[in-house]
Amino acid sequence: xxxxxAATSLDAVAERLGSTKGRIYHHYRSxxxxxxxxxxxxMSRLQQEVEPIARGPGTPVERxxxxxxxxxxxxxxxxxxxxxxxxxxxxHPLGAAVRRLRSVIRMRDDYEALFAEVIDQxxxxxALIDLPPQLATKPFFGxxxxxxxxxxxxxxxxxxxxxxxxxxxxxxxxxxxLKDPNHGSARQAAVLRHDxx
Amino acid sequence: xxxxxAATSLDAVAERLGSTKGRIYHHYRSxxxxxxxxxxxxMSRLQQEVEPIARGPGTPVERxxxxxxxxxxxxxxxxxxxxxxxxxxxxHPLGAAVRRLRSVIRMRDDYEALFAEVIDQxxxxxALIDLPPQLATKPFFGxxxxxxxxxxxxxxxxxxxxxxxxxxxxxxxxxxxLKDPNHGSARQAAVLRHDxx
Numbered sequence: 001x002x003x004x005x006a007a008t009s010l011d012a013v014a015e016r017l018g019s020t021k022g023r024i025y026h027h028y029r030s031x032x033x034x035x036x037x038x039x040x041x042x043m044s045r046l047q048q049e050v051e052p053i054a055r056g057p058g059t060p061v062e063r064x065x066x067x068x069x070x071x072x073x074x075x076x077x078x079x080x081x082x083x084x085x086x087x088x089x090x091x092h093p094l095g096a097a098v099r100r101l102r103s104v105i106r107m108r109d110d111y112e113a114l115f116a117e118v119i120d121q122x123x124x125x126x127a128l129i130d131l132p133p134q135l136a137t138k139p140f141f142g143x144x145x146x147x148x149x150x151x152x153x154x155x156x157x158x159x160x161x162x163x164x165x166x167x168x169x170x171x172x173x174x175x176x177x178l179k180d181p182n183h184g185s186a187r188q189a190a191v192l193r194h195d196x197x
Numbered sequence: 198x199x200x201x202x203a204a205t206s207l208d209a210v211a212e213r214l215g216s217t218k219g220r221i222y223h224h225y226r227s228x229x230x231x232x233x234x235x236x237x238x239x240m241s242r243l244q245q246e247v248e249p250i251a252r253g254p255g256t257p258v259e260r261x262x263x264x265x266x267x268x269x270x271x272x273x274x275x276x277x278x279x280x281x282x283x284x285x286x287x288x289h290p291l292g293a294a295v296r297r298l299r300s301v302i303r304m305r306d307d308y309e310a311l312f313a314e315v316i317d318q319x320x321x322x323x324a325l326i327d328l329p330p331q332l333a334t335k336p337f338f339g340x341x342x343x344x345x346x347x348x349x350x351x352x353x354x355x356x357x358x359x360x361x362x363x364x365x366x367x368x369x370x371x372x373x374x375l376k377d378p379n380h381g382s383a384r385q386a387a388v389l390r391h392d393x394x
Contacts, residue, residue: 006203087346088346138347139343142339142341143336144339146335175326175372178372179378181377
């Protein structure tokens with residue numbers, strides 16, 4: 001997270017771990033291999049936490065609001081790991097690791113599809129604005145994921161202050177897609193502390 | 198934009214330009230120096246186009262919608278340059294260029310302040326939800342700026358299709374802050390093709 005993928009050497013990683021490059025190579029074939037392990041671990045975390053909400057009970061708006069909140073909470077509390085997961089990798093020479101890139105891209109697509117499905121249900125129920133669901137995920141994720149660009153935890157910022165930001169971002173993401181934030185369907189997003197209206 | 202700052206050498210830049218590294222060093226003292234010139238140029242473009250709208254006539258909602266649309270149009274049509282402007286630079290060893298970093302950060306702060314001012318006016322007018330204006334800019338820019346992560350122009354995508362995406366993103370960003378997208382004040386955002394309700 002500090003220096004980006006290209007500028008971070010395995011020597012620097014080993015030093016930070018108090019370990020050696022040899023030990024890292026014992027577990028990973030290359031820097032790209034290690035990097036994709038971080039991405040895959042971060043994507044699994046998100047998927048594990050959010051999928052049960054998507055498939056669980058409740059109206060589409062209720063579920064989408066809870067999904068957005070959980071997504072943002074994980075993002076902000078596990079920022080170093082999640083930053084690489086949501087921003088992904090610029091085109092780097094990856095060599096043999098290109099197969100792992102494909103698998104990470106598939107994980108990300110599956111995760112986005114979870115949201116697109118619930119958004120689609122919300123559109124059909126008349127609660128969300130009429131956009132192609134996959135396109136609708138873009139500004140929705142943007143309102144939340146942009147935090148990986150601007151946010152950095154302040155030294156004395158406690159868990160509750162971070163949670164407040166998560167609620168605020170999730171509420172703005174929801175409002176962006178809601179047909180009428182003052183309508184009854186919006187009140188189903190009561191999981192969010194912020195009034196949607 | 199293709200490989201990121203750290204992985205791009207001045208040799209590679211020279212090759213792409215059909216020039217030599219010596220010629221680049223004739224104009225720039227370092228890679229960081231060249232990079233900040235791109236950032237400063239991109240930020241100036243945004244500021245030049247958006248400031249007259251912010252200071253111009255119209256209600257806060259009218260101006261904010263027009264600012265969001267212009268911002269997103271520039272983002273999508275000048276993606277390679279704007280991507281570095283809005284995403285900024287991870288912490289890289291910058292050496293003597295650190296002074297230029299400060300100046301670029303000041304430009305970005307000034308640009309964000311333009312939006313925060315108009316958002317503040319919109320909150321005072323009762324049209325936008327009650328958030329600290331600077332915090333409100335975060336999900337607002339997020340809905341639009343996240344395009345620098347997910348968007349890449351398709352080969353046969355024409356100017357009108359790109360403009361459609363700009364309208365959609367700006368409308369979602371606006372809706373995220375509007376108290377009531379079906380209220381009269383929201384109709385002042387008529388610059389956007391998308392119904393806000």
